[in-house]
Amino acid sequence: MDFGLSEEQEMLQRSARDFLARECPSTFVRALYTEPDGFSRELHRKMAEQGWTGLLVPEAHGGLGLSMLDMALLLEEMGRAVVPGPFIFSSVLVTLALMHGGSSAQKKTWLPRLASGEAIGTFAFLEDTDRIDAAGMTLKAKKTRDGYLVSGTKLFVPFAAVADVLLTAVRTSGRGEEGISLLLIDRATPGLSIKSLDIFDQTRRVYEVEFSNVVVTKSALLGTEGEGWKIMARLLDAAAVALAADSLGGAQKSLEMAVDYTKVRTQFNRPIASFQALKHLAADMASDIEPARALVWYAAHAFDALPRDASRAASLAKARLSEVYSRTTNRAVQMHGGIGFTWEHDMHFWFKRAKWNEFAFGDVAFHRERIAQLEGF
Amino acid sequence: MDLTYSKEDETFRKEVRAWLKKNLPKKDKAISDLMPHDPERVKRSKDWQHKLFDAGYVAMNWPKEYGGQDADVMRQTIVNEELTLARAPGLVGASGLTMLGPTLIQCGTEEQKRRYLPKVLTADEIWCQGYSEPGSGSDLASLTTRAELVGDEFVVNGQKVWTSNAQFSDWMFCLVRTDPDAPKHRGISYILIDMRTPGITVRPLVQMTGDAGFNEVFFDNARVPRANLVGELHQGWMVANATLFHERNMLGSTTRTQLMMQNLIRLARSHQRYGKPAAEDPLMRQKLSDLLTRVEAMKYHSYRQLTDVMHGRSPGIGAMVNKLVGTELNHDICALALEIMNSYAPLKKGAVRVIDNGTWAYEFMFTLGLVIGGGTSQIQKNIISERGLGMPKSG
CATH class of the missing domain: 1.10.540.10 (Acyl-CoA dehydrogenase/oxidase, N-terminal domain)
Incomplete structure (x- = not known):
């Protein structure tokens, strides 16, 4: 029984924290807020040099071949630094999809390029119904002689503007879990157009992607036709774990910022950190965060090693961290007082990220109901 | 991992x-x-x-x-x-095992260890804790039970309260004021009192559950040998903090909480609420899952601390939140059970139509006592913010 981190894992976290303090300070996040794509290819390249974009990619395909737990520890640090960009979608979701469902040709084509940071992937699955269950996947892919003809719309696709390839959930037949297929669609394919959806959290850009008679070859099919849901279910678990880890880091950072601020801000001739009203808020935040950390570790470990409990564990982590991150940032803003409400102060980066993370890939109520079902209540 | x-x-x-x-x-x-x-x-x-x-x-x-x-x-x-x-x-003999024992091992004389520890283990002697007083709860260091050193004896006068098991205890480990002129933390001593000493009166206190689980203990010129002092004279606060440390850092086995959660799920499946099993009501499902999530978090949180202890690492702030989070979680589990049982909730043990023999209402009250005892939730928050987060003392 060892519910702890290895030396290598602790080192990974430390070096990630140092790297991000240097390469992605809040001034950098602020600068990207007003960039058209909200993305720095330069930072992405540097993260690739650290091996992060290929962290999950098997060594045979140019990656480090590490585990989801390692990735969760890295994502915790990226959440701390509220790193803007498509990292989770490209280096976790699309990467895992290829690892689990890709043909050897697809793996050979994409994994080394994703690992090196040369290519970027994203995941297009939501539609205007905002459903993340199988029944929500209705984008039609009509079978043709050489492949598919795709027509319709995907919504809230992260960083579609900078992605080279869109992992797209389509319906090739039937309804429900059967008949869902996954296609790797080149963003430059004729008939595919994207429209930016203006969003409060400028570190997580989202797009509407319009497919109008997009011709896709057979070689773009990931896995077996009509059986895409199996891969997708695994990706949704991965996304839940990834966002929970990001939220954990962000919540911890928000707590630290708030506590640091109350130690230097004086009112009534004393540091406001000496007021119990604020101390107890801070204690509540720490009491939320500490046990939640164990849930993130467990969910990542279950994803790696305990397949029978992986989905339940992912939902436990996502449900809890969604709630904890939002609550923590709300309290952190309040502990800053008026300054925390301004654009000029950094606090709003985390406040907005918390809300994005809360609703993406299933909100609190969604995951609680899923827990209830998996537990057989 | x-x-x-x-x-x-x-x-x-x-x-x-x-x-x-x-x-x-x-x-x-x-x-x-x-x-x-x-x-x-x-x-x-x-x-x-x-x-x-x-x-x-x-x-x-x-x-x-x-x-x-x-x-x-x-x-x-x-x-x-x-x-x-x-x-x-x-x-x-839990308080002897978890509080007195570790303190004696750390601060006691060889003679004290040989005299007391074997009977702590076998429960041949039961110990109670003499800390709280009517005027000294959260501000424990303000305690006023006086022990005056006269020759080779302490003469003890005053009162302790909330003393669990005092009615059948053989001994009390007790904080007494030995120097009333010193600053409050520096005039306290930690002494061991034989409960059969003349001048001690134990009076049961009935809790809101109806049980008399704890007591008031009165001292009227009770004479205690000087040899029963643990650690240095007037240094009792430091000695006591060693025990408080043991109490707070006891690896809160979350097994009991997990059992309560299982029982709650069983109740939700079997008890009809507004015409269908509570577990089929979407709102109840949300609440059950929320509690289960918190229970699971504490389970893995305790595994993490267990791992830290086995590797000789301090669990730090992680351990400081145990008491606050754990006791409130137990109480919340009972509160949801009551909500599920609705009109059946207040029925007492033995009543006609009672569910689970009235355990839930009883535990609902009992667990609130645990939120307060051993350092209230508010005191826990002071500890977490001051020792864990480095925020300054108030006032």
Whole structure:
């Protein structure tokens, strides 16, 4: 029984924290807020040099071949630094999809390029119904002689503007879990157009992607036709774990910022950190965060090693961290007082990220109901 | 990260489980059906602890020379988990085992260790804790029970309160004021008081549950030998903090909370609420999942601390939140049970139509007592913010 981190894992976290303090300070996040794509290819390249974009990619395909737990520890640090960009979608979701469902040709084509940071992937699955269950996947892919003809719309696709390839959930037949297929669609394919959806959290850009008679070859099919849901279910678990880890880091950072601020801000001739009203808020935040950390570790470990409990564990982590991150940032803003409400102060980066993370890939109520079902209540 | 137990630990767990199956008190000898102050209950409880000790399942992590086994914390954790899963009675000598024992091992003289520790283990002597006073609760260091050193004896006058088990305890480890002129933390001493000393009166206090689990203890010129002082004179606050530390950092076995959660889910499945099982009501499902999530978080949080302790690392702020989070979680589980039971919720043990023999309403009250006792939630928050987050003291 060892519910702890290895030396290598602790080192990974430390070096990630140092790297991000240097390469992605809040001034950098602020600068990207007003960039058209909200993305720095330069930072992405540097993260690739650290091996992060290929962290999950098997060594045979140019990656480090590490585990989801390692990735969760890295994502915790990226959440701390509220790193803007498509990292989770490209280096976790699309990467895992290829690892689990890709043909050897697809793996050979994409994994080394994703690992090196040369290519970027994203995941297009939501539609205007905002459903993340199988029944929500209705984008039609009509079978043709050489492949598919795709027509319709995907919504809230992260960083579609900078992605080279869109992992797209389509319906090739039937309804429900059967008949869902996954296609790797080149963003430059004729008939595919994207429209930016203006969003409060400028570190997580989202797009509407319009497919109008997009011709896709057979070689773009990931896995077996009509059986895409199996891969997708695994990706949704991965996304839940990834966002929970990001939220954990962000919540911890928000707590630290708030506590640091109350130690230097004086009112009534004393540091406001000496007021119990604020101390107890801070204690509540720490009491939320500490046990939640164990849930993130467990969910990542279950994803790696305990397949029978992986989905339940992912939902436990996502449900809890969604709630904890939002609550923590709300309290952190309040502990800053008026300054925390301004654009000029950094606090709003985390406040907005918390809300994005809360609703993406299933909100609190969604995951609680899923827990209830998996537990057989 | 590896959540499997070693072969040796698995084998050990099986041994414990088999032993418990054979040796757990039978229904007719059940301890829980008796009132806390019933002498028969005390006797059965002592016998049970003695039996456990003889089997090698008590204070396993204590040093060998004082009756322990120098076992790693994993062994004791396995025993504690199995005891809870078997719904075994709690240990009547718990405060001696978890508070006095570790303090004596750390601060006591060799003579004190040899005199007291063996009987702590076997429950031949039961200990109670004499800390709180009517005027000193959260501000424990303001305590005023006076112990005046006269010759070779302390003469003790004053009153303690909320003293669990005092009615049948043999000894009390007690904080007394030995220097009334010194700053409050520096005039306190930690002494051991024989409860049969003339001048001591114990009066039961009835809790909101109707039980008399704790007491008031009055001292009227009670004379205590100077040899019963633990640590230095006037240094009792530091000695006591060693025990407080043990209390707060006791690896809160979350097994009991997990059992309560399982029982809650069972209740939600079986009890009809507004025409259908509570577990089919979407709102109740949300609430159940929320509680289950928090229970699971505390389970893995305790695994993490267990790992830290085994590697000799301090769990730090992680351990400081245990008491606050754990006690409130237990109370919230009971509160949801009451919500599910609705009109049936207030029925008492033995009542016609009572559900689960009234356990939920009883525990709902009892667990609120635990939110307050041993440092209120508000005091816990002071500790977390000051020691854990480095925020300054108030006032």
